[in-house]
Amino acid sequence: MRGHQCAQRRQQVRLVALGLAAAGLAAPALVAAQALKPVNLMAPCPAGGLSDAIARVVERPLAKALGQMVIVENLGGAGGSLGAQKVLGAPADGSYLYQGSPNELILTSMVLPTVRYKAEDFRFVQMIGTFPLAVLARKGLPAANVDELVALARRQAAAGKPLTYGSVGVGSLYHVIGAHFAQVIGAEMTHVPYKGMAPLLTDLGGDQVDVSFLVVGDSTIALADQGRLEVLATLAPKGQVEAEFLRRYPSINDSASIKDFAFNTWTGYFVRKDTPEPVVEALHKALSATMADPEVRAQLEKIGGRVPAPLSLAQAAQEYQAQTARLRAIATSIKLEAQ
Structure with missing residues (x-):
C-alpha cells in the first residue's frame, strides 16, 4: 500500500x-x-x-x-x-x-x-513535420509523365498485363495511395509489397517493379539524377511545391488525367x-x-x-x-x- x-x-x-x-x-x-x-x-x-x-x-x-x-x-x-x-x-x-x-x-x-x-x-x-510524396517509375518504363503513365496503365490492364506498384507493406500509406490511383484512373494495377524502402528502391532501380508512390528526399532525387529511376511528378496540390529540391518536377494535379490527388x-x-x-x-x-x-x-x-x-x-x-x-x-x- x-x-x-x-x-x-x-x-x-x-x-x-x-x-x-x-x-x-x-x-x-x-x-x-x-x-x-x-x-x-x-x-x-x-x-x-x-x-x-x-x-x-x-x-x-x-x-x-x-x-x-x-x-x-x-x-x-x-x-x-x-x-x-x-x-x-x-x-x-x-x-x-x-x-x-x-x-x-x-x-x-x-x-x-x-x-x-x-x-x-x-x-x-x-x-x-510534413514530407512530400512523388510518383516514382523504373527507368525503363515507357512513360515520361503522369498522362503517359495513365494511358500506359490503361493499355496494360486492357491487355491483361497490369502495371505493378510497390509499397513498404500491405496497408501502408503507399499501398493505399497506389490502390487509390488505380481506382481513380480505372485501370487494374498489381500491388507488390516490400519489407522496407531500401529493397523497394533497389527493385525500382533494377526495373523489377513499375512505379511507386513514395516519400522523397535528397537521397531519392540523387538516384533519379544518377539515372536509376524516374520522378514523374509530386503529389503536391496544383501549383504548390513542398520542397525546394522538387521544384523542377510537376505536380500530378497539373496533369490532364488526374485532379484532386494531393497527398503528403x-x-x-x-x-x-x-x-x-x-x-x-x-x-x-x-x-x-x-x-x-x-x-x-x-x-x-x-x-x-x-x-x-x-x-x-x-x-x-x-x-x-x-x-x-x-x-x-x-x-x-x-x-x-x-x-
Missing part, C-alpha cells in the same frame, strides 16, 4: 510540475531532480530510418524546452503497433510521447487483426487520450518551441521535411480527425481488408 501511495505522489508531483511548465513557470529544481521521470520519445521503427532520424533531430531541443531528459526509444515491428501499444500501456502522465504518422495510427489497425487500438485512442499534441505524409507527437490536460498543454508548449528552433527546421529540411505552422490543440484535434476520416474513406473504397 505504501509503495502505491508513493507512486501516486510521484505522479501528482509530475503533473504539478508539468502544469507549471504549461503556465510558463519553471518546475522547482528539487522536483525536477528527484521526481520527474525522463520523457520517452517512442519512434516505432528500428534505428537508422527516417522516423528515427526525425526523433534524433527533436530529442535535444525538446529536452531543452521541457527542462528534463528526453530519451529516444526505438521499437519497430507490426507496422509500428508494438511501439504504439507500449505507449498505450504506460501511465498517462506524459512520460511517453508517440511519434506517429498515418501508417501507424490510422492504417495499421485496419489491416492487422492483432492490433487492438484505434486512432481515437491517441490524442494529437503537435505536428512536427506527416509526423507528429501523440499521447494517450486520457492524459491530463495540464500535461498535454505542457507538452504542446514544448513541442511548439521545438518547432521554432532554427536548427530543428534546418535539420528536418535536410532530410526532406517541412516544418508547418504550429497547431493549437484544437486545430491538432481537427486535423487528426480530418486525416483519419479521409484515409478511412479511401481504405473503404479500395476494400482494404485485414490480412
Whole structure:
C-alpha cells in the first residue's frame, strides 16, 4: 500500500510540475531532480530510418524546452503497433510521447487483426513535420509523365498485363495511395509489397517493379539524377511545391488525367487520450518551441521535411480527425481488408 501511495505522489508531483511548465513557470529544481521521470520519445521503427532520424533531430531541443531528459526509444515491428501499444500501456502522465504518422495510427489497425487500438485512442499534441510524396517509375518504363503513365496503365490492364506498384507493406500509406490511383484512373494495377524502402528502391532501380508512390528526399532525387529511376511528378496540390529540391518536377494535379490527388505524409507527437490536460498543454508548449528552433527546421529540411505552422490543440484535434476520416474513406473504397 505504501509503495502505491508513493507512486501516486510521484505522479501528482509530475503533473504539478508539468502544469507549471504549461503556465510558463519553471518546475522547482528539487522536483525536477528527484521526481520527474525522463520523457520517452517512442519512434516505432528500428534505428537508422527516417522516423528515427526525425526523433534524433527533436530529442535535444525538446529536452531543452521541457527542462528534463528526453530519451529516444526505438521499437519497430507490426507496422509500428508494438511501439504504439507500449505507449498505450504506460501511465498517462506524459512520460511517453508517440511519434506517429498515418501508417501507424490510422492504417495499421485496419489491416492487422492483432492490433487492438484505434486512432481515437491517441490524442494529437503537435505536428512536427510534413514530407512530400512523388510518383516514382523504373527507368525503363515507357512513360515520361503522369498522362503517359495513365494511358500506359490503361493499355496494360486492357491487355491483361497490369502495371505493378510497390509499397513498404500491405496497408501502408503507399499501398493505399497506389490502390487509390488505380481506382481513380480505372485501370487494374498489381500491388507488390516490400519489407522496407531500401529493397523497394533497389527493385525500382533494377526495373523489377513499375512505379511507386513514395516519400522523397535528397537521397531519392540523387538516384533519379544518377539515372536509376524516374520522378514523374509530386503529389503536391496544383501549383504548390513542398520542397525546394522538387521544384523542377510537376505536380500530378497539373496533369490532364488526374485532379484532386494531393497527398503528403506527416509526423507528429501523440499521447494517450486520457492524459491530463495540464500535461498535454505542457507538452504542446514544448513541442511548439521545438518547432521554432532554427536548427530543428534546418535539420528536418535536410532530410526532406517541412516544418508547418504550429497547431493549437484544437486545430491538432481537427486535423487528426480530418486525416483519419479521409484515409478511412479511401481504405473503404479500395476494400482494404485485414490480412
